[in-house]
Amino acid sequence: MAGIVIKPRARILHGHDWVFSSEVLKVFGNPVDGDVISLKDGKDHLIGSAIYNSKSQIVARRFSRRRQDLDQDFFRRRIAQASEYRDRRNIDAKLRRVVWSESDGLPGVIIDRYGNDFVLQTLTLAMDMRKDLIVDAIEHVFCRATPKAFGAALQSFCIIERNDAPIRKAEGLELRSGVLRGTSSQITIEVEGVELEVDFLRGHKTGLYLDQKHNYGIVSHYARDRRVLDCFTNQGAFALTCARAGATEVIGIEENSDNISAAKRNAARNELKVDWLQQDVFQFLRGAEKAGAQYDLIILDPPSFTRTRSGLRDALRGYRELHMRAFKLLSKDGLLATFSCSHHVDHGAFLQAITDALVDARRSARRLRRFEQPPDHPILPTIPETEYFRGFLLEMMPGR
Numbered sequence: 001m002a003g004i005v006i007k008p009r010a011r012i013l014h015g016h017d018w019v020f021s022s023e024v025l026k027v028f029g030n031p032v033d034g035d036v037i038s039l040k041d042g043k044d045h046l047i048g049s050a051i052y053n054s055k056s057q058i059v060a061r062r063f064s065r066r067r068q069d070l071d072q073d074f075f076r077r078r079i080a081q082a083s084e085y086r087d088r089r090n091i092d093a094k095l096r097r098v099v100w101s102e103s104d105g106l107p108g109v110i111i112d113r114y115g116n117d118f119v120l121q122t123l124t125l126a127m128d129m130r131k132d133l134i135v136d137a138i139e140h141v142f143c144r145a146t147p148k149a150f151g152a153a154l155q156s157f158c159i160i161e162r163n164d165a166p167i168r169k170a171e172g173l174e175l176r177s178g179v180l181r182g183t184s185s186q187i188t189i190e191v192e193g194v195e196l197e198v199d200f201l202r203g204h205k206t207g208l209y210l211d212q213k214h215n216y217g218i219v220s221h222y223a224r225d226r227r228v229l230d231c232f233t234n235q236g237a238f239a240l241t242c243a244r245a246g247a248t249e250v251i252g253i254e255e256n257s258d259n260i261s262a263a264k265r266n267a268a269r270n271e272l273k274v275d276w277l278q279q280d281v282f283q284f285l286r287g288a289e290k291a292g293a294q295y296d297l298i299i300l301d302p303p304s305f306t307r308t309r310s311g312l313r314d315a316l317r318g319y320r321e322l323h324m325r326a327f328k329l330l331s332k333d334g335l336l337a338t339f340s341c342s343h344h345v346d347h348g349a350f351l352q353a354i355t356d357a358l359v360d361a362r363r364s365a366r367r368l369r370r371f372e373q374p375p376d377h378p379i380l381p382t383i384p385e386t387e388y389f390r391g392f393l394l395e396m397m398p399g400r
Contacts, residue, residue: 001067002029003038004060006047012062013041015382017102019050019060033172034126036070051107051126055172061107061124070130075137078105083141089375095189097210097376103386104378108171109134112206114189114198117158118142119206120180125171128163135159135180158182160200162207167307177201188269192217192241195269197262204234204259204303211341211389212237212301214374219299219337219393220245226296229253229329231281236263236274238299238337243272247297250274253284285325298326300338309344316345316353323357330363330396339371339391347390354392364397 006012010023019039031037037052039062049068050060068074082104086096098118099111108124118138122128143157159181168175178201188195191213198207216237223242230239233252240263243250252274254260260278267274277284281302300322305315319340326336340350358365371391373379379387 001038001049002027002031002035002052003040004028004031004052005040005042005044008042012039012047017048017050017062017107017383018058018385019062021057021059024059034129036068036126038067051124053125053171056125056170061102063105063107070126070133072133072136075106075130075133076140079111079134079137080141082106082111085378086376091374091376095210095213100377101386102383103380110206111138112210113142114187114200114207116156117160117184117187117200119160119162119200121162121165121206123163123165123167123171123173125173128168128171128173131161131180139181156182156185158184160184162200162205191237192220192244194237194240194244194266194272196235196237196240196266197269199262202258203262209234209237209301211374211377212339215337215339215371215391216241218369218371219297222335222337222393223247223250223297226335227294227331228297228299229295230299230301231285231326232300232302233263233276234259234301236266236276238301239263239274240266240270240272242297242299243267243274244270251295252276253279253281255280282322282325285322285329289325289328293329294331295329295334296331297335297337298330300326300336302340304342305340306342306344312344312349315342316349319345319350319353320357320360323354324360327357327361327363327365327396332396332398334396335368336365336394336396337371337391338394339389341389343385343388346384350390351392354394362399364399365394366397368393368395 004024005026007023007025031052033053035052039047039050048062048065050062082099094115098113108127110121112119161180162177164175164177188197200207220241224246228242228247228250230252233239233254239250239252305318373389
């Protein structure tokens with residue numbers, strides 16, 4: 001097997017699973033991009049098997065500490081292990097992230113489950129080249145191996161490809177989406193008593209924010225008798241669960257017209273009243289401040305502000321302004337639920353941006369709780385990149 005020799009201080013020798021181009025001491029055996037390769041240290045000791053891509057900054061991603069090939073049995077075993085882990089965590093079997101990339105030993109593979117529909121992303125070259133094996137493994141683990149779990153619904157089994165994530169470009173991969181197996185149809189799911197449509201081919205990410213599923217109920221718990229502003233509402237999940245919980249007024253702000261249309265359909269389906277505004281959130285907040293508007297609960301759930309470390313400074317500047325403007329609009333005992341899905345903005349940096357914004361807005365706040373990734377998006381301490389999601393619930397304090 002071809003492979004690479006790792007430099008002495010490479011991070012993979014300290015628990016990580018990635019090898020960057022700057023950490024390669026020598027390449028042997030002429031590996032081809034997409035190959036499975038051996039990883040060795042300077043003493044010729046095997047430290048694992050990895051997928052290889054010379055065109056990526058991350059030239060190798062380890063998936064096993066032993067000599068291992070990416071065959072059908074491997075994919076069936078890893079996917080089954082990932083599913084069993086989530087079963088032990090008592091996560092809804094029909095609405096969960098089944099595979100979360102390196103966290104489940106499948107670098108670049110994401111699988112989300114919505115009932116009998118599975119959405120697949122293959123974000124690394126080697127995994128994309130073996131997409132058919134992964135699809136067969138999904139069908140075997142969830143359909144053939146447990147046919148009673150599907151019963152008459154077996155015919156509706158579907159696997160959708162959502163490989164339109166820009167991160168694929170770093171691996172030299174094209175962007176595409178479509179149906180890989182079965183027949184796709186728009187479905188509805190229920191979250192906190194609210195029915196939400198899921199469009200697998202056009203919805204954000206894999207159709208819905210599964211990483212927020214458990215937070216809709218937490219945040220809406222505080223919405224009764226409050227004026228709620230849901231910024232970056234996407235398809236309206238926070239806004240609608242707050243309206244159902246008894247908010248006196250709910251406004252949802254979203255710049256994307258397709259998302260606004262979906263949010264309106266969701267509101268009509270659930271017979272809930274929300275005022276939807278298609279507008280840039282920053283522009284809305286500036287206008288609301290000038291108009292003297294005030295809210296009792298503001299939700300900030302923006303898309304990632306940066307996908308690269310080089311964009312960190314601009315992202316922090318954006319977070320600071322966003323929070324400052326939100327703080328100015330909150331009532332004296334108002335609440336702010338704020339989230340970040342920018343991996344490069346770590347916990348400390350995000351909290352500092354919020355702290356700076358409080359100073360700018362001349363407000364004081366108490367932290368009521370921290371939001372973290374749900375257990376179906378597990379975090380590996382040795383691979384910080386598996387953690388991307390964080391948030392806080394803050395309560396305003398009287399001026400001092």
